[in-house]
Amino acid sequence: MGPSTDWDEIKRLAADFQKAQLSSTSQRLSERNCIEIVSKLLELKLIEVIFTSDGKEYLTPQHLIREITDELYVRGGRVNIVDLAKELSVDLNQININVTDIIKGKDVQLISGYLISNSYVEKIAREINEKLQLQGQISVDELTLQYDLPADFLQQCVLEAYLNEIIIGKQDPSEPRTFYTEEYITRTKAKIRGAVMGLLKPTQISIIIGQCIVAERLFMMLFDQLNAPGVLTGRSASALYVPSCYTKAQNEWVMSFWKQNNYLEYDALQRLGISDPKGYIKKVIQEEDITFLSSCILGSQIKQQIESALEECIASKTYLDVVSLLPSVLSDKDIEKVLEILLKNNTKSTVLFDNTVFSHHFVENLKQDCMPITQSKAEAVVKSGKFQQFYLEKHIAKAELLHTQTDHKTEKREERRRKATSGKGGGGTQGRETKTKAVKKHPRSKQVVQESDSEEDASSKKATAQLEIISLEDVVNIIKKTLENEGLEDLVHQIADYLQGTLNESALIIAKDLAAKLLQNTNQNKKQTHSSAQDKINVLINDIKLYEKGLKLFPVDQQAAFIKYLLKTFGADILGEFCKYAANQSNISVQVDVLSAEQRNKIINDLPEEYMKPLRALNATLLDTLDPFYQAVDVCLSECGMILKKVNKKEDKSLILNHREKLISELENCDDPALVLHLAVLAIFTILHQNMLHASGRQVPSIICFLKSQLKDEDYLKLHHFHELVTKFLVAPEEEKSGIEEDLKDKLPVIKNLVFEVKKYK
Amino acid sequence: MVDEGTRKTLSSIPLLKTKAGPRDKELWTTRLKEEYQGLIKYVQNNKEADNDWFRLESDKTGTKWFGKCWYIHNLLKYEFDLEFDIPITYPTTAPELALPGLDGKTAKMYRGGKICLTDHFKPLWARNVPRFGIAHAMALGLGPWLAVEIPDLIEKGIIKYQEKSEDSK
Numbered sequence: 001m002g003p004s005t006d007w008d009e010i011k012r013l014a015a016d017f018q019k020a021q022l023s024s025t026s027q028r029l030s031e032r033n034c035i036e037i038v039s040k041l042l043e044l045k046l047i048e049v050i051f052t053s054d055g056k057e058y059l060t061p062q063h064l065i066r067e068i069t070d071e072l073y074v075r076g077g078r079v080n081i082v083d084l085a086k087e088l089s090v091d092l093n094q095i096n097i098n099v100t101d102i103i104k105g106k107d108v109q110l111i112s113g114y115l116i117s118n119s120y121v122e123k124i125a126r127e128i129n130e131k132l133q134l135q136g137q138i139s140v141d142e143l144t145l146q147y148d149l150p151a152d153f154l155q156q157c158v159l160e161a162y163l164n165e166i167i168i169g170k171q172d173p174s175e176p177r178t179f180y181t182e183e184y185i186t187r188t189k190a191k192i193r194g195a196v197m198g199l200l201k202p203t204q205i206s207i208i209i210g211q212c213i214v215a216e217r218l219f220m221m222l223f224d225q226l227n228a229p230g231v232l233t234g235r236s237a238s239a240l241y242v243p244s245c246y247t248k249a250q251n252e253w254v255m256s257f258w259k260q261n262n263y264l265e266y267d268a269l270q271r272l273g274i275s276d277p278k279g280y281i282k283k284v285i286q287e288e289d290i291t292f293l294s295s296c297i298l299g300s301q302i303k304q305q306i307e308s309a310l311e312e313c314i315a316s317k318t319y320l321d322v323v324s325l326l327p328s329v330l331s332d333k334d335i336e337k338v339l340e341i342l343l344k345n346n347t348k349s350t351v352l353f354d355n356t357v358f359s360h361h362f363v364e365n366l367k368q369d370c371m372p373i374t375q376s377k378a379e380a381v382v383k384s385g386k387f388q389q390f391y392l393e394k395h396i397a398k399a400e401l402l403h404t405q406t407d408h409k410t411e412k413r414e415e416r417r418r419k420a421t422s423g424k425g426g427g428g429t430q431g432r433e434t435k436t437k438a439v440k441k442h443p444r445s446k447q448v449v450q451e452s453d454s455e456e457d458a459s460s461k462k463a464t465a466q467l468e469i470i471s472l473e474d475v476v477n478i479i480k481k482t483l484e485n486e487g488l489e490d491l492v493h494q495i496a497d498y499l500q501g502t503l504n505e506s507a508l509i510i511a512k513d514l515a516a517k518l519l520q521n522t523n524q525n526k527k528q529t530h531s532s533a534q535d536k537i538n539v540l541i542n543d544i545k546l547y548e549k550g551l552k553l554f555p556v557d558q559q560a561a562f563i564k565y566l567l568k569t570f571g572a573d574i575l576g577e578f579c580k581y582a583a584n585q586s587n588i589s590v591q592v593d594v595l596s597a598e599q600r601n602k603i604i605n606d607l608p609e610e611y612m613k614p615l616r617a618l619n620a621t622l623l624d625t626l627d628p629f630y631q632a633v634d635v636c637l638s639e640c641g642m643i644l645k646k647v648n649k650k651e652d653k654s655l656i657l658n659h660r661e662k663l664i665s666e667l668e669n670c671d672d673p674a675l676v677l678h679l680a681v682l683a684i685f686t687i688l689h690q691n692m693l694h695a696s697g698r699q700v701p702s703i704i705c706f707l708k709s710q711l712k713d714e715d716y717l718k719l720h721h722f723h724e725l726v727t728k729f730l731v732a733p734e735e736e737k738s739g740i741e742e743d744l745k746d747k748l749p750v751i752k753n754l755v756f757e758v759k760k761y762k
Numbered sequence: 763m764v765d766e767g768t769r770k771t772l773s774s775i776p777l778l779k780t781k782a783g784p785r786d787k788e789l790w791t792t793r794l795k796e797e798y799q800g801l802i803k804y805v806q807n808n809k810e811a812d813n814d815w816f817r818l819e820s821d822k823t824g825t826k827w828f829g830k831c832w833y834i835h836n837l838l839k840y841e842f843d844l845e846f847d848i849p850i851t852y853p854t855t856a857p858e859l860a861l862p863g864l865d866g867k868t869a870k871m872y873r874g875g876k877i878c879l880t881d882h883f884k885p886l887w888a889r890n891v892p893r894f895g896i897a898h899a900m901a902l903g904l905g906p907w908l909a910v911e912i913p914d915l916i917e918k919g920i921i922k923y924q925e926k927s928e929d930s931k
Contacts, residue, residue, distance in 0.1 A: 006792070006795070010795055013794075013795055013799065013802070014819070017801055017818075017819075020802045020806055021805050021818070023809060
């Protein structure tokens with residue numbers, strides 16, 4: 001291109017430039033002007049605009065509404081009003097004002113600060129449906145969180161509105177906030193069914209739920225539709241599912257056990273998971289005749305068994321150990337109860353010891369075994385006087401007890417006591433009377449015990465205390481063998497205890513009868529003893545007097561020894577007789593016939609005052625001479641109500657004769673040299689002096705001396721010689737004795753003959 | 763530093779490519795053409811922004827330029843004559859814009875009415891040789907100067923409003 005063209009071009013550009021400069025400038029208003037204009041217009045109410053929040057823009061309300069709807073559309077049908085205000089830079093108030101206009105149309109709603117269009121609702125309905133189909137179940141709560149919308153809105157405007165349109169599912173009838181798909185429900189059902197089918201033992205619902213991952217509510221709902229082979233014990237999660245196979249097995253077990261054993265233990269049932277065994281049993285076992293015990297039940301079979309065994313036991317008069325017939329599970333208490341029921345009808349014919357039933361006959365037999373000893377013991381106790389003493393004590397105690405009662409009674413009592421002590425009233429009737437009284441008094445005395453203070457209590461106890469005639473040990477010893485043969489040693493003591501009571505009772509009765517008889521006898525005897533004692537004493541005194549006559553023939557200096565001996569023998573005998581009599585009168589038993597000095601003293605000390613004094617005095621005179629003795633005897637006699645018969649001389653003579661003959665006959669039969677000498681001397685004395693002599697062996701030499709004058713010399717010498725031999729024999733050492741004894745034996749007939757000779761020449 | 767508005771205006775003016783002065787004959791024409799194109803763009807921009815503030819024309823060779831510029835203050839339009847020559851060393855040296863009407867009225871002016879440009883202008887220009895042209899000089903140089911100086915001068919009463927001193931067009 002040439003320079004000219006360049007310049008042309010420049011010219012052209014210059015022209016363009018000018019043209020550009022000359023072209024009209026577009027008229028522009030400054031911001032300030034605009035603001036002024038707009039405010040002026042607003043003032044004049046010619047236009048209606050809304051300021052943006054930064055104040056730089058104006059909007060007409062229509063535009064705002066359009067913007068809002070646009071925004072709503074852009075944001076997918078849901079927009080927060082606050083967000084709108086920010087986004088559109090418009091004051092929130094303005095938006096709120098205009099939103100009301102928007103809401104007037106049915107397409108859009110305002111929910112908790114959100115503008116929500118129907119399209120959005122539909123959209124979320126679709127979403128929810130998708131989710132529901134995916135998960136199978138959906139709950140409003142979950143959705144509330146997800147969509148940040150109120151549950152009510154979701155519930156009513158979304159789920160319920162579109163249910164079965166967009167949302168394909170089912171609403172839980174019991175929990176309207178939960179929705180399921182059919183499929184889910186079927187699946188869950190299948191799951192639960194599977195679980196439930198598989199279960200063989202009772203299982204907690206919560207465990208099943210945990211395994212199946214199902215909501216508890218749904219589980220409950222579906223379970224009902226399931227026709228599950230089992231039942232639920234409750235509707236809570238802690239309830240149990242009990243499979244019917246389990247129940248069936250349970251029932252079968254129970255029934256078979258029941259049929260086999262005829263009893264059921266509650267514990268066993270509980271172990272099977274039956275919480276209320278009694279109720280269960282009532283339901284399951286139709287039999288009416290069931291006995292409910294504390295730990296189990298018993299069927300009629302067992303009962304019948306026991307009953308028949310019992311009958312047999314009674315019939316065969318043996319015993320029956322119930323424990324062996326009852327199931328081993330029964331506690332002692334239960335056994336007792338069973339026995340109680342069983343024995344109701346048979347109490348009379350049976351006796352129960354520690355779960356072993358004894359027929360009455362069996363026990364009776366045992367008792368019979370014991371009867372002999374009972375009898376003998378009773379006799380012994382009566383004989384020993386213990387029984388009488390016991391009765392007396394009982395009597396006294398009762399008397400003391402009743403002492404405060406009416407005077408009349410006391411009087412009666414005293415009278416009776418007097419009778420008892422004097423022994424004049426019929427002994428038998430008295431015994432019987434006391435017995436009946438005792439029985440009658442018994443309850444009353446008990447009452448008294450309750451009412452009275454301890455002092456009386458003690459006394460009444462003493463009164464009611466029983467005399468143990470037959471001891472437990474005695475009974476044990478007797479029945480032990482029988483029971484051991486039966487293998488019942490365990491029960492020996494119990495049975496013995498039982499028997500001892502009844503035996504003691506019968507022993508007491510026996511004793512009472514015996515005592516009564518005895519009393520009767522003694523009362524009869526007493527009269528006899530009185531006279532016999534009187535006779536005896538009379539005889540004795542007479543003897544003493546006769547002997548006294550005899551000894552008076554001796555020189556005075558020798559008399560003392562004879563008197564002493566006389567008192568020591570016959571005097572003592574008299575005292576003994578008195579003692580025996582007095583003891584008898586005072587109900588003191590005296591077993592022996594001949595009393596020693598100690599026995600006498602003992603009796604005297606035991607005697608009542610009235611006897612004790614004279615007898616003591618008499619006892620004292622035994623060491624004295626004859627005169628005080630006689631006086632003392634007189635006192636005693638009067639005290640005993642006896643009289644001393646007058647001495648008959650004829651009788652005396654015959655007595656002396658008898659005595660002589662007795663001595664001689666004794667002499668004839670005697671072989672002991674010393675005794676022969678003694679008897680011979682006495683016999684000779686009696687023959688020569690027609691008087692009796694009572695002397696001890698020690699006095700023999702002095703008698704021989706005394707007889708020297710009356711005897712022939714040869715006779716005296718024989719006697720003297722024999723006497724010397726006897727003394728020699730008595731003092732001689734052992735080795736020489738036999739020789740002397742030979743000698744004495746040779747001379748025995750000589751002495752005996754001497755007596756006869758003396759008798760002849762007399 | 764130039765303000766944000768200036769920068770924006772500046773960026774909308776097309777940059778020149780040819781480095782040539784009036785002595786360069788043929789190249790100068792190229793340069794001149796570019797100068798015109800820049801000015802036209804600038805004027806058009808101004809008009810569009812309702813910011814038309816000068817009239818300018820040149821002689822046949824494009825070395826002498828003259829025209830008018832104005833400034834509106836308090837709704838009054840103050841108008842001044844404008845003239846400048848393209849220096850021999852152009853574009854290395856920036857044109858010296860002169861407002862002869864204001865000669866001696868302000869300290870920010872050299873003799874003959876040549877305006878005293880800011881410290882920034884010269885280095886800025888130097889850095890942008892040859893890309894800056896007359897339009898840039900107007901926008902960067904005279905524009906800001908007027909905006910600063912005229913209100914001051916009016917305030918001081920040095921210049922007074924003249925009712926239609928000249929035809930507005």
